[in-house]
Amino acid sequence: MYKYDKIDQQIVNERVAQYRDQTRRYLGGELTDEEFRPLRLQNGLYIQRHAPMLRIAVPYGLMSSTQLRKLGEIAKRYDRGYGHFSTRQNLQLNWPKLEDVPEILAALxxxxxxxxxxxxxxxRNITTDQFAGIAPDEIIDPRAIAEIMRQWSTFxxxxxxxPRKFKIAVSGTTxxxxxxxxxxxxxxxxxxxxxxxxIKVWVGGGLGRTPILGTVIREHLEWQHALSYCEAVIRVYNIHGRRDNAYKARIKILVKALGxxxxxxxxxxxxxxxxxxALTITQAELDRVAQYFEPMPYETLPAHDASxxxxxxxxxxxxxxxxxxVHGHRVPGYRAVTISLKPHGKAPGDITSEQMQVVADLADAYSFGELRSSHEQNLILADVKLSDLFAVWEKARAADLATPNIGLLTDIICCPGGDFCSLANAKSIPIAEAIQMQFDNLDYLYEIGDIELNISGCMNACGHHHVGHIGILGVDKDGSEWYQVTVGGKQGNDASIGSAIGPSFSAEEMPGVVQRLIEVYLQQRSDEERFIDTVRRIGVAPFKAHVYAEQKEGASAS
Structure with missing residues (x-):
């Protein structure tokens, strides 16, 4: 992973000192709320529903065991003993005190x-595949370019x-x-x-209030021009992007308007x-940065292990x-391991300070001291020997970090929602927990098979509900919390935006609604079909009919 040089460390240290003074001036009454707001936002600090929220960067989802330990220490000392991994691979602290944030930044x-x-x-944080560098289907390891782009985009x-926040993702796999x-x-x-x-370049994608999948703007871009071409894209956006309407300010709206x-x-x-x-990337610069992403000191191991x-x-x-x-690895005798942060009945993506220490210890003992965070809000040990997997499982299980649900219905992507976020229309976490408890039978989950369920508390779509096989969106209805359901969304090469099945549901109804969607799938699927395959084959109508027929019957019975 990338290591700071003197310039990197100096920049970060100076920023900490600047923010420490800005906070002092604000608390002393020298800065107004309006003056302080852009300063705190530049340092990742939001004011949420009940307390500040600090978002800590994890560039392209890669961190060391030392860094995770420090996050655990910070969460224990300055927060409530836990953190939350987001869909952008960052870590969020939900309860820091405003006056403590300079100390947190100094510790970081x-x-x-x-x-x-x-x-x-x-x-914002540039994201990538959590298996970058070790995926069997990888064509190009994009992390060196991602790091060069991080340096270019910082400050x-x-x-x-x-006009609005701007998000970049890189991928080098099939x-x-x-x-x-x-x-x-x-x-x-x-x-x-x-x-x-x-590089194939996509532009104008984004979820939120107006979900749009990106369009290819350039099929073949020489890698040397990654910075200059992206800068040209952002310049055009910066010139023409709407600043009079936050809901129409994203680049996706500009691309759609211009064509x-x-x-x-x-x-x-x-x-x-x-x-x-000057923005042309030289081979020497690529080689300089790429050396930080050299393969780990792998041993020569057999492809199979008897133990x-x-x-x-x-x-x-x-x-x-x-x-x-456990996932495939390009090096024989090694595997990648996903540490599930989705135990049943707990907020997806949350991890305690003690669990952070456990994962850091696992990384040191079994994965060269390195780990990754994923878009799905889990953690990954990328380089575990086959012969060590049982020991990893035993230690992870003892810390409630071995729920075997990756890719299953309870591996839910979920934003913090109305429990924390001041923008949310409805709570997300209780819905996720209720669905997890509804499907608390692993044998049944395995029968259902691969399925993605995503939950957002508002139209900002931080839970990426639009691209979930089943998507749940919190909406406000006459001051009450209700939930709209979509089916047919998907991420990946054949990405799609889900379709709403009809009127919204109350919180109490949501576990039953998901249950009925699953019933249709189990009745209608053919051999080897996943939920998304069945939806694409038979359409949304049968799912809608079953869900709302059950709802009408319930209303009639009452």
Missing amino acids: ATVEMHAIQTSGNCI HPEFALL QDRAIVQAHDIGLEFYKDAQNQMA IEEFRRQVDEEWTHLKEG FDTAVASNPAFAAWAKRC
């Missing part, structure tokens, strides 16, 4: 972490006050796990006909001024975990 700086550009109308003076089509810019790395690294051909023309025109300039095979055959609980939480 000691382990090369910060909260810079985790909020505000700027280029970029031209893009500090964009199967897209970074959701490049749902980002303002998505970069899809591949090998061209000359076997050279090239992709006109938007491309303007980008290409802007690019002519940038293409061969692992024996444990799977003799221990059904371990076998279930291995099936769901």
